[in-house]
Amino acid sequence: MDVEEFGLPRSRAANERLHALVPGGAHTYAKGCDQYPENLAPVISHGRGAHVWDVDGNRYVEYGSGLRSVSLGHAHPRVNEAVHREIDRGVSFARPSVVEARAAERFLATVPTAEMVKFAKNGSDVTTAAVRLARAVTGRARVAVCGDHPFFSADDWFVATTPMSAGIPAAVAELTVSFPYGDLAATEDLLTRYAGEVACLVLEPGEPAPGYLEGLRALADRHGCVLVFDEMITGLRWSEAGAQGLYGVVPDLSTFGKALGNGFAVSALAGRRELMERGGLRHPGERVFLLSTTHGAETHALAAAMAVQSTYTEEGVTARLHAIGDRLAAGVRAAAAGAGVGGHVVVRGRASNLVFATLDERGRPSQEYRTLFLRHLLANGVLAPSFVVSSALTDADVDRTVEAVAGACTVYRKALDAGDPTPWTGGRPVRPVFRSRA
Structure with missing residues (x-):
């Protein structure tokens, strides 16, 4: 989707409601609206596996799920079954x-x-x-x-x-x-x-x-x-x-x-x-x-932990996370290199815990270029404050992500050539979590 046509009116209204009731509009600073491009902070309706849906009806491939906590995917059946069993017995x-x-x-x-x-x-x-x-x-x-x-x-x-x-x-x-x-x-x-x-x-x-x-x-x-x-x-x-x-x-x-x-x-x-x-x-x-x-x-949370540990050890989840991460990192790096921004959109970290850096013309970390990058990912169905994977991601999800990255990198190249990403940020840049003033 063209990023200029992408809007989130229901999410925007929901964010206003949240800010009126909750300091910062979220219960974790890393989930705040300031971490996303202006007026493009989705409010989530529900999730399943590696996908989430916002209140506007958009579906996203999601990374960094639950600030890295949801590593098996949302509503994992084995975990949910264990939780339901204990809830029925008292918590x-x-x-x-x-x-x-x-x-x-x-x-x-x-x-x-x-x-x-x-x-x-x-x-x-x-x-x-x-x-x-x-x-x-x-x-x-x-x-x-x-x-x-x-x-x-x-x-x-x-x-x-x-x-x-x-x-x-x-x-x-x-x-x-x-x-x-x-x-x-x-x-x-x-x-x-x-x-x-x-x-x-x-x-x-x-x-x-x-x-x-x-x-x-x-x-x-x-x-x-x-x-x-x-x-x-x-x-x-x-x-x-x-x-x-x-x-x-x-x-x-x-x-x-x-x-x-x-x-x-x-x-x-x-x-x-x-x-x-x-x-x-x-x-x-x-x-x-x-x-x-x-x-x-609480018994249901401990049951979830036991189910998670059993799933990891019995199904080789850690190895799967690394395999998915390796595939994603290779695809993103190839897409960035193909658009001529391989030195500016940089994937870092262990394959199971990937993050990305957005660097400006001089190779410095840039919140403006991060804003540009996030806008284009969101408009193309990828919610990615990081590239931290879950085991629910499929090859098709990774391919879709790489395609969205490729489109974002094409615009990134235009911004680098212009020497100014501002025309592509859509408003104020995203902000660091830790800062002294709102």
Whole structure:
């Protein structure tokens, strides 16, 4: 479809309604209207498999589903069946359900590098619990986070380090320091500078160079701090056991979420028994308020997690995600090269977790060119804040995506030749999530 003819009147009205009722018009900043071209932020009616429909009746091939959480596709029958079964039996009781034991056993069988696990509802809660536990066991206050990761938690210890730190005391921000990914020497310098002060190293294990994670493990041991792997994204997408299972480096604590529930709200803090028991009832020392959530062990969400893990291990989902991602990346790169913008529309990341960069005439990241690119994808039936795949995508879906990318790249080339993408953005450019002013 010609992008100039593409409009979303019902979505636009629904967005106005949302903004009147919900701060930001969405419950996650990454889903905000400001992340999409002006007046082209679809409001979703429903989804199935790799497709979603907006309230205007348009169907899209969807990527990055549920901010990377829906990796099996929407309304996956095996997951839904498990959820329905538990909902009919009740979801929350005055005492633990036997489902909690089953879910813990299933998780620890899937992630054998961990010895205990505690479930919650979102990633921020479990990552913050890991930080609190590390502070308790080390007696130290300072937290070192990998500065190359855009997000660890919605809690103060991390948000204080972002441009959206309003309402957080400066003293909180001073307790969080950062280290660069892949640079062991810089990390050791940091730990030496704050000798005896750093409670933990927190990072997404990502795509490490050989020896890097092993080096961090050694640094944490030498300096007496806790090594925490944030496996929100890498969990299941890198391997069924996460990055720690793929690379063979065992953290002290790790956190999982997103793909764990295929969109249902469930997250997990996992780790060494010696540390995790500090939040339990079988430890003689001072108690740690680790996690205590009313809804953290709802039976239907734990059933979803068990079904997801079983599906991954039995059906080889991780390998399928990589195969789909490889096919998509090759197609996008070929389309970009064919339009003469191969150096400007760039696909990056692991095949199961692809993102794209939109670069300007000088090779710099550009929100204006991202806006142009997104407009043309949307008008041609592709909803892609990233190119993160789900296993529900078919070859036909990938082909349709590549065709839409090719059309967008043709316009991208025109904008580069003109030296100005503004005539093709349709209004204000998309904005970064983390910024100090609305």
